Amino acid sequence: MANPDILNNTTLRIYFQGKEETFELQTYEDDKKLQVSAQQMPIGESVISFIYDDFEDVYEELRRTETVFLEINAGLQVHAHWDQLRKLALELINRHPFFGFASQILSQAAGQTIAIDMRLLSRLVPLYKQMRGNLMLLVKDCMNAEDQKASTYVDRYADLVLTHRLGDRSPLKYSMVVTEFLPTVQFPLWKKEGCDYPVIPTLQELRAQEVPLEMVDALYPRSLQDLYHFLISGYLKQGVCFKVCKNCGRYFAVNGSMNAEYCDRKIEGSQKTCRQMGAVRVYQQKQMKDPILRLYNRAYKTHNARIRYGRITREEFLEWSARARALRDKCLEGKISTDDFETWLKE
Known part of the structure; x- marks a missing residue:
């Protein structure tokens, strides 16, 4: 047929x-x-x-x-x-x-x-x-x-x-x-x-x-x-509303939380959506505001660069980073002071 x-x-x-x-x-x-x-x-x-x-x-x-x-x-x-x-x-x-x-x-x-x-x-x-x-x-x-x-x-x-x-x-x-x-x-x-x-x-x-x-x-x-x-008519009856995405600057329909700030469009040239990129951006902003996280990120980048220059091995870097994360978490929990954490990072 x-x-x-x-x-x-x-x-x-x-x-x-x-x-x-x-x-x-x-x-x-x-x-x-x-x-x-x-x-x-x-x-x-x-x-x-x-x-x-x-x-x-x-x-x-x-x-x-x-x-x-x-x-x-x-x-x-x-x-x-x-x-x-x-x-x-x-x-x-x-x-x-x-x-x-x-x-x-x-x-x-x-x-x-x-x-x-x-x-x-x-x-x-x-x-x-x-x-x-x-x-x-x-x-x-x-x-x-x-x-x-x-x-x-x-x-x-x-x-x-x-x-x-x-x-x-x-x-x-x-x-x-x-x-x-x-x-x-x-x-x-x-x-x-x-x-x-x-x-x-x-x-x-x-x-x-x-x-x-x-x-x-x-x-x-x-x-x-x-x-x-x-x-x-249907949108007005149901109270459908729209907001501007803080990443791409285009409007999107709000179908969940009214606190939503990002759309679900894929970013041009990327597999990530604006919402996913927004989550990364929020995380980065949080890190920049917290002095403990700023200290850790700065030290992490410094030690990672030393691998490229041959000053430390990758194994030594991995051992250092594991210790640094443990001390970072203790500092965030208030178990050690920020000054003690900073002193250790500079050693």
């Missing part, structure tokens, strides 16, 4: 469950709903990654479809072009979950029997860019945890709307929201034979297996504005 056509009845579904947000691209075959793609992430992460990632290559692909649709309408290389668009539909959702809406638009175009609007996808580019600008403004001026204003996030959002700073005077409305049953725990999906896409179980199938359920509001966006409004 071949995989169902990715451009056949493809829809995007978005929902919040606990402190996570999920974006699913679904399609249908016979009476089964299939999951083409699913991306689950901590709430707020989709907005942050959309703000900071570079999507100019994606926008160029969306603009390029004008020529593709023009040739399809003219009957030129129709099969080759639709194969190209199928590939694009999968690439879009994998690049970022927000582009799942563009994949859905492609599906709608594939089902048309009349000439396709050439600018169907390229028209989304300025909308995505406006959405990115609005999201950055909301993160900085509305849901900024470090802003000491007495007003609530909801009040701040209302002020942004009333002053027209968002360029969007409409309320947070969206069209297709459905209250659905979902498993309260991660539920393994099963695959049909010969099909790469797993099957999403029906309510009857979940109940037959006595799977614990909860009810969530799921959005099936009919416009990019639907997606944007649903996310912001």
Whole structure:
């Protein structure tokens, strides 16, 4: 059995469950709903990654479809072009979950029997860019945890709307929201034979297996504005907030302690994250503040350098460092004085 056509009845579904947000691209075959793609992430992460990632290559692909649709309408290389668009539909959702809406638009175009609007996808580019600008403004001026204003996030959002700073005077409305049953725990999906896409179980199938359920509001966006409004409404209701990372200087969603100061992004050119580097920095600052640790670190570097100059052997250095650590710990515990520890280090 071949995989169902990715451009056949493809829809995007978005929902919040606990402190996570999920974006699913679904399609249908016979009476089964299939999951083409699913991306689950901590709430707020989709907005942050959309703000900071570079999507100019994606926008160029969306603009390029004008020529593709023009040739399809003219009957030129129709099969080759639709194969190209199928590939694009999968690439879009994998690049970022927000582009799942563009994949859905492609599906709608594939089902048309009349000439396709050439600018169907390229028209989304300025909308995505406006959405990115609005999201950055909301993160900085509305849901900024470090802003000491007495007003609530909801009040701040209302002020942004009333002053027209968002360029969007409409309320947070969206069209297709459905209250659905979902498993309260991660539920393994099963695959049909010969099909790469797993099957999403029906309510009857979940109940037959006595799977614990909860009810969530799921959005099936009919416009990019639907997606944007649903996310912001959900964030405001749950009090999602953002802070500036003290290492990379970029915003991150606070999904744990409000005392968090570093994000979990990997530092460019390193396998360490900002959070890991922050822990190292805190440790180093603590060492610099403690006179006992400063004495030990200075002496350690001095003795380590003597190995390179051949003044002591590595074995002698290891023996010294073991003794130095023992005395350092005794000094930190107050069992010997700082002066006695310093005198020993200088011997």
